[in-house]
Amino acid sequence: MWPWKRKLPEGDFPPDFVVQKIRHKSVSSVSRLTGPEIAAFFRQNPSTAKELLVESYDKRFSPSTFLSEEADEYSVEWFSRRAGYQCQIRFDNLADAAADYVLFSLGRGRWTPPEI
Numbered sequence: 270m271w272p273w274k275r276k277l278p279e280g281d282f283p284p285d286f287v288v289q290k291i292r293h294k295s296v297s298s299v300s301r302l303t304g305p306e307i308a309a310f311f312r313q314n315p316s317t318a319k320e321l322l323v324e325s326y327d328k329r330f331s332p333s334t335f336l337s338e339e340a341d342e343y344s345v346e347w348f349s350r351r352a353g354y355q356c357q358i359r360f361d362n363l364a365d366a367a368a369d370y371v372l373f374s375l376g377r378g379r380w381t382p383p384e385i
Contacts, residue, residue: 281379283347283355289334289374293321296371304380308368318367325370336370338363345369 291297295317299310311318322343325336332349339359343366346357358379360366369380 281356282373282376283332283349283352285332285349285352286347286376287332288376291321291324291371291374293317293324296321300371300375304368304372304378305383307371308364308380308382311364311367315363318363321367321370322363334370334374336366343367345373347373 291300295314299307302310322336322338325334328335332347332351334345334347337344337346341361343360343363344357345360345366347355349355356373358369360369360382365380365382372378372380
């Protein structure tokens, strides 16, 4: 498909959004699951969520999605040199943040955990 005809994902995405690659092999196996299934996967596999957090810290390009830990919260954001930080969502646990990071990076929307 021609680059100028590329359809941007629907939802809360910045204008210069491009689908991101996630190198972690376990993520490719869950990338087609629904948001609740991805969050459940990360709750059952917290070490994989932690590895995804570490992988996100290794990103050195722009524009890019990223996942970060700040005190007792986790943040999923978009960064581009041109526009700066955008689309930040904070989570109180890593499983939900990792689910949002995967969905957001792949252009599939954002994760909203159910109200408890």
